[in-house]
Amino acid sequence: MNTPAYLDLTARQQRLHRLAHLQAIAQWDQAANMPPSGNEARSLALAEMDGLLHQLATDPALPGLLDAAAAEALDDAQRANLREIRRAWRAANALPQALVEAKSLANNRCEHAWRGQRQANDWTGFAPNLREVLAIARQEAEYLSQSSGLSKYDALLDQYEPGMRSADVERAFAPLRQWLPGLIRDVIAKQSHETVIQPVGPFPTDAQKALGLDAMRLMGFDFSAGRLDESTHPFCGGVPEDVRMTTRYREDDFLPALMGVIHETGHGRYEQGLPRELLGQPVARARSMGIHESQSLSFEMQLGSHPAFAKLLSPLLAQHFGPQPAFEPDNLHRLLTRVQPGFIRVDADEVTYPAHILLRFDIERALIEGDVEVDDIPALWDGKMAELLGLDTRGNFKDGPMQDVHWPAGLFGYFPCYTLGAMYAAQWFATMRAGQPKLDEQIAAGDLGGVFDWLSTHIWRTASRYETPELVQRASGEPLNPAHFEAHLRRRYLAA
Amino acid sequence: MNTPAYLDLTARQQRLHRLAHLQAIAQWDQAANMPPSGNEARSLALAEMDGLLHQLATDPALPGLLDAAAAEALDDAQRANLREIRRAWRAANALPQALVEAKSLANNRCEHAWRGQRQANDWTGFAPNLREVLAIARQEAEYLSQSSGLSKYDALLDQYEPGMRSADVERAFAPLRQWLPGLIRDVIAKQSHETVIQPVGPFPTDAQKALGLDAMRLMGFDFSAGRLDESTHPFCGGVPEDVRMTTRYREDDFLPALMGVIHETGHGRYEQGLPRELLGQPVARARSMGIHESQSLSFEMQLGSHPAFAKLLSPLLAQHFGPQPAFEPDNLHRLLTRVQPGFIRVDADEVTYPAHILLRFDIERALIEGDVEVDDIPALWDGKMAELLGLDTRGNFKDGPMQDVHWPAGLFGYFPCYTLGAMYAAQWFATMRAGQPKLDEQIAAGDLGGVFDWLSTHIWRTASRYETPELVQRASGEPLNPAHFEAHLRRRYLAA
Numbered sequence: 001m002n003t004p005a006y007l008d009l010t011a012r013q014q015r016l017h018r019l020a021h022l023q024a025i026a027q028w029d030q031a032a033n034m035p036p037s038g039n040e041a042r043s044l045a046l047a048e049m050d051g052l053l054h055q056l057a058t059d060p061a062l063p064g065l066l067d068a069a070a071a072e073a074l075d076d077a078q079r080a081n082l083r084e085i086r087r088a089w090r091a092a093n094a095l096p097q098a099l100v101e102a103k104s105l106a107n108n109r110c111e112h113a114w115r116g117q118r119q120a121n122d123w124t125g126f127a128p129n130l131r132e133v134l135a136i137a138r139q140e141a142e143y144l145s146q147s148s149g150l151s152k153y154d155a156l157l158d159q160y161e162p163g164m165r166s167a168d169v170e171r172a173f174a175p176l177r178q179w180l181p182g183l184i185r186d187v188i189a190k191q192s193h194e195t196v197i198q199p200v201g202p203f204p205t206d207a208q209k210a211l212g213l214d215a216m217r218l219m220g221f222d223f224s225a226g227r228l229d230e231s232t233h234p235f236c237g238g239v240p241e242d243v244r245m246t247t248r249y250r251e252d253d254f255l256p257a258l259m260g261v262i263h264e265t266g267h268g269r270y271e272q273g274l275p276r277e278l279l280g281q282p283v284a285r286a287r288s289m290g291i292h293e294s295q296s297l298s299f300e301m302q303l304g305s306h307p308a309f310a311k312l313l314s315p316l317l318a319q320h321f322g323p324q325p326a327f328e329p330d331n332l333h334r335l336l337t338r339v340q341p342g343f344i345r346v347d348a349d350e351v352t353y354p355a356h357i358l359l360r361f362d363i364e365r366a367l368i369e370g371d372v373e374v375d376d377i378p379a380l381w382d383g384k385m386a387e388l389l390g391l392d393t394r395g396n397f398k399d400g401p402m403q404d405v406h407w408p409a410g411l412f413g414y415f416p417c418y419t420l421g422a423m424y425a426a427q428w429f430a431t432m433r434a435g436q437p438k439l440d441e442q443i444a445a446g447d448l449g450g451v452f453d454w455l456s457t458h459i460w461r462t463a464s465r466y467e468t469p470e471l472v473q474r475a476s477g478e479p480l481n482p483a484h485f486e487a488h489l490r491r492r493y494l495a496a
Numbered sequence: 497m498n499t500p501a502y503l504d505l506t507a508r509q510q511r512l513h514r515l516a517h518l519q520a521i522a523q524w525d526q527a528a529n530m531p532p533s534g535n536e537a538r539s540l541a542l543a544e545m546d547g548l549l550h551q552l553a554t555d556p557a558l559p560g561l562l563d564a565a566a567a568e569a570l571d572d573a574q575r576a577n578l579r580e581i582r583r584a585w586r587a588a589n590a591l592p593q594a595l596v597e598a599k600s601l602a603n604n605r606c607e608h609a610w611r612g613q614r615q616a617n618d619w620t621g622f623a624p625n626l627r628e629v630l631a632i633a634r635q636e637a638e639y640l641s642q643s644s645g646l647s648k649y650d651a652l653l654d655q656y657e658p659g660m661r662s663a664d665v666e667r668a669f670a671p672l673r674q675w676l677p678g679l680i681r682d683v684i685a686k687q688s689h690e691t692v693i694q695p696v697g698p699f700p701t702d703a704q705k706a707l708g709l710d711a712m713r714l715m716g717f718d719f720s721a722g723r724l725d726e727s728t729h730p731f732c733g734g735v736p737e738d739v740r741m742t743t744r745y746r747e748d749d750f751l752p753a754l755m756g757v758i759h760e761t762g763h764g765r766y767e768q769g770l771p772r773e774l775l776g777q778p779v780a781r782a783r784s785m786g787i788h789e790s791q792s793l794s795f796e797m798q799l800g801s802h803p804a805f806a807k808l809l810s811p812l813l814a815q816h817f818g819p820q821p822a823f824e825p826d827n828l829h830r831l832l833t834r835v836q837p838g839f840i841r842v843d844a845d846e847v848t849y850p851a852h853i854l855l856r857f858d859i860e861r862a863l864i865e866g867d868v869e870v871d872d873i874p875a876l877w878d879g880k881m882a883e884l885l886g887l888d889t890r891g892n893f894k895d896g897p898m899q900d901v902h903w904p905a906g907l908f909g910y911f912p913c914y915t916l917g918a919m920y921a922a923q924w925f926a927t928m929r930a931g932q933p934k935l936d937e938q939i940a941a942g943d944l945g946g947v948f949d950w951l952s953t954h955i956w957r958t959a960s961r962y963e964t965p966e967l968v969q970r971a972s973g974e975p976l977n978p979a980h981f982e983a984h985l986r987r988r989y990l991a992a
Contacts, residue, residue, distance in 0.1 A: 019548070021541035022518045029521055037721035038738030045517035052515070052548075225533035242534030 005068035017280035043108035050104040057092035084282030094147035107410035114408035123397040156413030160289040199326040236267035266299030273460030293421025308444035341389035343399035501564035513776035539604035546600040553588035580778030590643035603906035610904035619893040652909030656785040732763035762795030769956030789917025804940035837885035839895035
């Protein structure tokens, strides 16, 4: 096939992929290793590279090449790649270079200062930085909105979940808003009759690290192409060829780090499982952040809180911390499925977690649309936490609106992806069970191959070949159906 | 002052500095963290960036800007910066882009494979990679030679030690070749009458790490702007704003890691002590690799093997490993100054170290000038090790020509800088003692401020303001004078 314009485009994508590799490693290093005085220089370096990547991504030759390539003879995978190249070009081209660099700088500075300010519960110090980040995010949303015709918030959401609008999110979230408070009440009432033995600490950090590595092995992580480190806010970064996961440890409780590691391993295996043939091309990238979270939550919740999974974890806990009655499988499962409203999203159980997302989705949408300001956040937060989870968060900024890295890092529009991911994950497992009737018996026997093979075939190896609705339809035979998530929670938490 | 061309040039340098920051961190990560399967993608990313940096450094606008800036009204510091910008442009412009990218790829691949091959003593596997690296280095030398009129080896040497020719090196090394074998014999004979108590291991890696950090604190390293990690070959990388030092540990002996850390701390403090006002400009960079090694050797040898320094180390050893008779200061000093021919350059004592450099200088010069080939290296190595140090290295490639990262990484022309550095360091301390008659008493009292202040004033803060001969003259009142090094060794190892 004679495809000179297409080949030119793919060579440019390859170049962007290689330069973005350095950016990804430097960002991971910033969170996992960098000493504090290094931040100013790092922020400037990352901003310079953001500007350069943006310049390459908006080269004036691109519109002509995109049109020429569309007229060339391409196979289906190439045509899907061209669609994704065009999508990336549209998003980049909507933003002026100066805004891209200013955004990189403001977000890096705010995020870096946030690490210390969060520890100190310093909302007053944090608010001006966040105002600057929000001002730039609003400008970005305005530019993207003008280019796409979407509302401002939808234009940001589209970067993380292409094709998804806040009306779609609201359609999926509306039933949740209805049944979630009652479900939380019912589960807490049911669990109030259970006896749960608490593990007895302390749990030394070194033993937790070794346990986390064993859990990653159990979940099939490839250590020749990735590693686990520590950071203030756990994340999965790096590049598909070298996945960099992080977690954080507290010696009085091992579950947050362990389940965090299992969560990030889901992200990590998605990246490691992307097709290698077209690596560096947009069509070989992860589909969206909602689909990404469907992998982390397939690992953390669908598998990690599965009744049979406690049987697999139990011997690892005894090995690393010594035997305890709390590590007995049935008790461990009760621990892993204990529902209790709490301040911290990343430590939340599967049932109360969506409440954290509803709250953030409502606040960040109003922030971006200009309906509320940074100074309004604490009162909104306090009100919604009281209403949704019955908790008093007044004055506790550290465990309130300062707990997440997303807003300080300028990631507005990301939060809904977590609960969309939980819904997709429930849908994947419903599909798996329909096709593999013995799936739960296999999991109980420690054979996770059926799960991983299904995910690899339907999610990891398809990458961005299909747009999200087509991926969901092909994988599960129906569009996004939030009823699977409700059914999953009712079965796991209220049945029997 | 109206200096538009100069300002344009400095803005371009700032941009290069920021992008090179990402490159430096990714290179450090490659050595300190990267899992093996990540290497192919990393090598491609680094090569892409090398190509991009080279493209920016050879922009066709630069010759015109350099000429225009030369006609502008500049102060002395700006004029020195312009001189360094022109030097960097000349060196970059001599090389075609394709060679720069091919070099980056070949060197990265060879270095990465070398890590495993060295462990396996696999010369046969290593040799073809090294041939490829050498072929590219010879091409590079040929291009640089054509542009500068220097000989091929001198053209490479000039990249690490600007202005220094192999004839100058040979002038400094010729007396060394004469007196070194006799000095080694005399010192060994003298030390054969001494009793030295050997430390009793094992020395757990964690305790060695904590000791290394304490030694860095003693030497004034700024941990808010740098860190210590592990790698196969110790180095000091990163950027002046965020210095990344590495070392390696063996549990049967703590001295290699400890003295390695003290060595790298010398490099690190030079970088941390560079002037911040012009950071990002070539005039604010470290002067040369010979001057850089003069800092590491001021720390490791002039200070680290100083008779009084053992008194400062002794309590730290007892604290981290428990008390031992071997840690008593006089015995510790005898351990630190023990002279014994050995295979490994980085573990060599101060007296036999120059023999390792003479050997490498002779071989690499012949390799680059085309007088010998990769296949000739083992026999040349064996012959020179037998002649200079009386050691049999036949068949032991691991501890022979495969021990150093320099050749696999394509760093031909670097080795002489170590012994030039040792000579400069002896000259600095001779100058300090002339100006501060109580210097040795202060060191004995744990007050290293006199040393650090002198180095900061005369070396660190001058950065690249003066060319090396002027820096040496200003700092010490005379040109490079290798007699100081001989006098230092005779005083420390044969007096009393």
